[in-house]
Amino acid sequence: MRAAWALVWASLRLGATLVLAYRLEVVVQIASASIVALLNWSLWAAIYQGRETVAGRTAEEMTTYVVVAWIVTTFYGNQLDRWLGARFRTGGIAVDLLRPWSLQAHLYLRDLGRAGCALLLTTLPLFVWTQALLPLRAPRDPRVWAAFGVSLLLAHAISFGFSWLVGVASFRLRNAAGLAHLKATIISMFSGALIPLDLYPAPLRAVILWLPFQGMSHVPANIFTEAVPVGLLWQPLAVQAAWGAVLAVLGVWAFRHATARIVIQGG
Amino acid sequence: MSGPIVSARGLRRTFRTFQRRPGLLGALRDLFAIGGEDRVALRGLDLDIQPGERVGLIGPNGAGKSTTVKLLCGILSPTSGTLMVGGRQPHRDRKAHVRDIGVVFGQRTQLWWDLAVIEAYDLLAAIFQIPADVYRQRLAQFDDVLGIGELLGRPVRELSLGQRMRCDIAAALLHQPPLLLLDEPTIGLDVAVKLKIRAFIADINARHGTTVILTTHDLGDVEAVCDRVLLIHRGALLYDGSVPALKAQLGGQRRLLLDLPAPLSAAEQGALVAGLPAEATWTGDQELSLRFSPAVGAAALIRALLERTEIADLSVEEPSIDEVVARFYEDGER
Numbered sequence: 180m181r182a183a184w185a186l187v188w189a190s191l192r193l194g195a196t197l198v199l200a201y202r203l204e205v206v207v208q209i210a211s212a213s214i215v216a217l218l219n220w221s222l223w224a225a226i227y228q229g230r231e232t233v234a235g236r237t238a239e240e241m242t243t244y245v246v247v248a249w250i251v252t253t254f255y256g257n258q259l260d261r262w263l264g265a266r267f268r269t270g271g272i273a274v275d276l277l278r279p280w281s282l283q284a285h286l287y288l289r290d291l292g293r294a295g296c297a298l299l300l301t302t303l304p305l306f307v308w309t310q311a312l313l314p315l316r317a318p319r320d321p322r323v324w325a326a327f328g329v330s331l332l333l334a335h336a337i338s339f340g341f342s343w344l345v346g347v348a349s350f351r352l353r354n355a356a357g358l359a360h361l362k363a364t365i366i367s368m369f370s371g372a373l374i375p376l377d378l379y380p381a382p383l384r385a386v387i388l389w390l391p392f393q394g395m396s397h398v399p400a401n402i403f404t405e406a407v408p409v410g411l412l413w414q415p416l417a418v419q420a421a422w423g424a425v426l427a428v429l430g431v432w433a434f435r436h437a438t439a440r441i442v443i444q445g446g
Numbered sequence: 447m448s449g450p451i452v453s454a455r456g457l458r459r460t461f462r463t464f465q466r467r468p469g470l471l472g473a474l475r476d477l478f479a480i481g482g483e484d485r486v487a488l489r490g491l492d493l494d495i496q497p498g499e500r501v502g503l504i505g506p507n508g509a510g511k512s513t514t515v516k517l518l519c520g521i522l523s524p525t526s527g528t529l530m531v532g533g534r535q536p537h538r539d540r541k542a543h544v545r546d547i548g549v550v551f552g553q554r555t556q557l558w559w560d561l562a563v564i565e566a567y568d569l570l571a572a573i574f575q576i577p578a579d580v581y582r583q584r585l586a587q588f589d590d591v592l593g594i595g596e597l598l599g600r601p602v603r604e605l606s607l608g609q610r611m612r613c614d615i616a617a618a619l620l621h622q623p624p625l626l627l628l629d630e631p632t633i634g635l636d637v638a639v640k641l642k643i644r645a646f647i648a649d650i651n652a653r654h655g656t657t658v659i660l661t662t663h664d665l666g667d668v669e670a671v672c673d674r675v676l677l678i679h680r681g682a683l684l685y686d687g688s689v690p691a692l693k694a695q696l697g698g699q700r701r702l703l704l705d706l707p708a709p710l711s712a713a714e715q716g717a718l719v720a721g722l723p724a725e726a727t728w729t730g731d732q733e734l735s736l737r738f739s740p741a742v743g744a745a746a747l748i749r750a751l752l753e754r755t756e757i758a759d760l761s762v763e764e765p766s767i768d769e770v771v772a773r774f775y776e777d778g779e780r
Contacts (some may be wrong), residue, residue, distance in 0.1 A: 182575060189572035193558070200560035200601070274556040276521045277549050278573060279541045439523065 190285045194292025198300070205300045212253050212305055219245040219373075220313055234377040240404045241375065243315040248371050248400035250309065253301045254331055255338040255395055257290050260359045263346025272350075276438075283430055287339050294335050318405050326412040330399045333419035337394045340426025341366070347430065350437040371397030391422035451625060451657050452495035452518065456527035459488040459513050487513040489681040490527060495659065497624065500651055502672035502689075503661040506775050510681040511661040515629045518659065519549055532625065545574065548618035552630035555614055557602045563613050564598040567620060574621035581620070588616040591646045608639035615643060619650060626650065628660035632667055644670040665768050677774060684774060693765050699725075699737045702747055705759040706732040718754055722747065732758075 198205070220242050227238035236244065263286075266272045275282055310317055318324060345362050349355030367373045369392035376387055376397045387393055398415045401407055407415060463485050488510045495501055503511050516522035517529055520536030520543045529536060536543045549556070557566040571581045589595040592612040597605060605613065615631065626647070632640045648671055650656050662668060668675055668689060675692055677685035685692055702724070709731040710718065719726035724738035724747060738747055744762045751757065 185572050185575050189569050192572070193569055196565060197558070197560055269554075271554055273516070273519070273521050273551065274554065276540065277519060277544050277547075277556065279545045280573070281541070 186280050186285065187288055190280070190288035191292035191295070194289035194294075195296045196292075197289075198293050198296040205297075208253060208297075208301050209304060212250060212301065213308070216246045216249045216305065216309060219249055220309075234375070236375075236377060236404075236406075239314065239316050240406070242313065243317075244371075244375055244400045244404045244406075246309050246313065246315060247306075247403045248375070248396040249373075250302060250305045251331060251334060251396055251399045252372050253305065254294050254298055255335040257293065257338060257342055259286060259290060259339065259342035260345035260349075260355065260362065263343075264349040264355050264359065267346075267349050283343060283427075283434055286343065287336070287427075290339055291335065298331075316404075318403060320405075320409060322409055322412065323402060323405060326407075326416060327399055327402045329416055330394075330402050330419060333416065333423050334395045334399055336423035337391050337419065337426060338366075340391075340423060340430055343430045344426065344433055347433045347437050366392055366395065369393060370395040371400060375400075389418070391426065394419035394422050450494040451497045451532055452493065452659070453530045454491050454493040454527065455529075457488060457491040457493070457517065457524055457529050458486070458526045459510075459517060459522065460484045460486050460525045486681050488517070491681075491683055493676070493683070493686075495657065497657050498651070498655045499674055500647075500658040500672045501660070502668035502675045503659060503678060504663070504665065504668060504675060504771060505678035505684075509678045511678055512629055513681075514678070515549075515627055515659070515661060518625075518627055519547065520544065545621070546623050546625060548621070548623040548626045550611075550615050550618045550626075550628045550631050552611065552628075552633040555602060555610055557610070557613060557617055559603045560601060562599055562601050563594070563605075566602065567598070567617060570617055570620050576621055584620060584622070585616075588619070588646075591649055592616055592642060608635050611635060611639065612642065615646065619656075622654060623656070624654075625657045626659070628658070630661055630663065632662060632664050640664070640666070647671050665771060677771065679775065693770050694740060699765055700740060700744065701763040701765075702736040702738065702744060703761045703763065704734040704736070704751070704757055706734065707756050707758045708732060718751075722750060 223242045223245050224238065226233060227241070231237070233241060263272075266275065275285075278285070309315060318327070341362055345355055345358050348358055352358065369376075369387050369390055371393060372395065376384060376393060379387060388397075394415075398419055401415065402412065461484070463483055491510075491514070503514060505511050513522065517524060518531060518536060520531075520540045523537040531543065532546050534543050557563065558569070561569075567581075567585065570576075571578075576584070592615065594609075594612050594616055597609050597613055602610060602613070611631065615628075618626065618628075628647070631647075632643060635643070644667060647658055647660070651658055651671075658671065660667060660671065673688065675685070675687065675689050676683060677692070685695070687695070715728055715731075715734075719734070719736070722736065723742045724736040727735045727737075729735055736747065738744075748757075748760065
């Protein structure tokens with residue numbers, strides 16, 4: 180048991196340390212996320228000129244939704260699929276397999292360490308300045324805040340699940356840059372980060388709301404804008420958790436298959 | 447544990463290689479069906495290594511050395527045959543296995559590129575649960591031999607190759623594994639660093655009885671560190687034995703170099719070497735090189751010479767293992 184905790188702690192710490200190794204990156208991320216959040220906000224502020232509601236939401240709700248949906252990407256967003264692909268291409272994966280850990284669990288925790296750091300250095304500052312300077316509305320109910328926190332954690336697990344699967348696919352495909360790109364495109368379409376999911380036509384929306392992607396930006400943003408009644412908060416969280424678990428199990432299975440025939444490239 | 451620490455029976459590994467067809471048309475055809483072909487990297491290796499042995503794995507590029515090391519690490523699965531390391535199948539039981547081995551790849555670092563060396567060591571200490579006092583003591587000991595103390599605060603990406611290699615070797619040994627695997631640990635290093643690393647490996651082996659398996663192209667590594675050498679060629683074991691025995695088996699000839707006090711005429715030269723159990727080559731009118739087999743012995747040869755002439759200076763050259771191995775490779779090519 181102590182051995183397991185030592186590995187958990189080491190993995191979390193590594194993720195955090197790697198973020199801190201590039202402090203300039205943090206500044207760049209805040210700047211670029213601020214710009215996109217601001218763009219989304221001004222676009223929706225313009226759309227609401229002279230209208231009360233769009234897709235059943237008030238201007239205040241919608242602008243809060245789009246800003247939050249984007250800001251949370253700085254928490255769950257990872258480059259693990261590309262990193263794993265590169266790691267495999269250069270043979271560096273050999274070194275990662277020489278540690279007494281499950282690579283999947285290690286990288287999950289490592290990215291959680293990264294996300295924890297990003298929360299303090301990037302995501303929270305973004306929340307603070309957007310709340311202070313834009314006419315947005317933060318929830319008052321602590322239960323909503325708690326659910327929002329849980330949904331962030333689960334959004335991260337889903338995001339990790341996809342990156343891991345694409346990264347592992349690169350073991351077999353030898354190059355998964357195309358797949359990584361496809362993944363990014365699908366996620367930005369169906370996660371709610373760019374397009375509020377309420378805007379999709381009803382039949383399509385019904386499908387999208389059962390897909391795993393909506394658990395990344397839509398669920399946290401929806402909870403934050405208090406679009407989910409407090410009594411029903413468990414529902415989107417349960418869907419998120421289910422998808423996180425499904426992706427994790429798929430990841431274990433895919434990795435087992437990939438390593439059975441893994442080829443370490445390079446001499 | 448009694449018995450061999452490494453035991454391989456019929457260990458075989460093949461790789462599927464994909465032949466890309468040339469040209470645009472070829473590339474289009476490759477989209478649908480890729481022509482594949484199995485390349486044999488290791489064809490049925492039988493091998494036992496006892497605890498505490500220092501084994502050198504040599505062979506030309508593509509011989510199967512790195513494949514062997516990767517199999518020993520458990521990061522590559524055998525195509526057929528069995529491999530047991532410390533009573534486990536490395537590939538099946540990777541997580542337990544890697545606690546008992548230390549690995550150094552000369553071509554890549556196992557430290558985290560963006561972290562300071564000490565941060566990487568702290569992480570490894572956490573991963574392998576090394577108690578704090580033991581950890582400090584080992585770092586101090588490694589610093590004594592490898593001189594890594596002043597490198598600890600620097601990010602790995604800023605280290606020179608020699609500095610990085612010293613840090614990498616220390617990293618592989620922090621958890622004091624019973625088996626140390628080194629894949630070309632001295633590649634690209636200058637002589638001073640090579641000597642340091644050889645001394646360190648010998649020291650670790652002597653102190654802790656660590657089994658050492660290293661691959662190299664530098665036969666100096668083998669002569670300095672190893673008591674046993676395995677020569678691999680085209681995925682098969684060509685030789686297994688001690689370094690002196692390898693030289694002897696290949697008719698390794700020693701060489702006696704003589705300086706005579708005065709020049710000799712052609713007739714005198716012929717008379718001097720007539721009937722000696724050696725092959726004479728005159729490199730000048732008073733310089734002589736004699737090749738003789740180890741069975742003759744340098745002392746007997748010198749005694750015979752002193753009965754015939756005076757000698758100004760002499761030296762004995764041992765056969766270089768490079769020559770020996772080069773001949774082995776060429777024989778293999780034929």
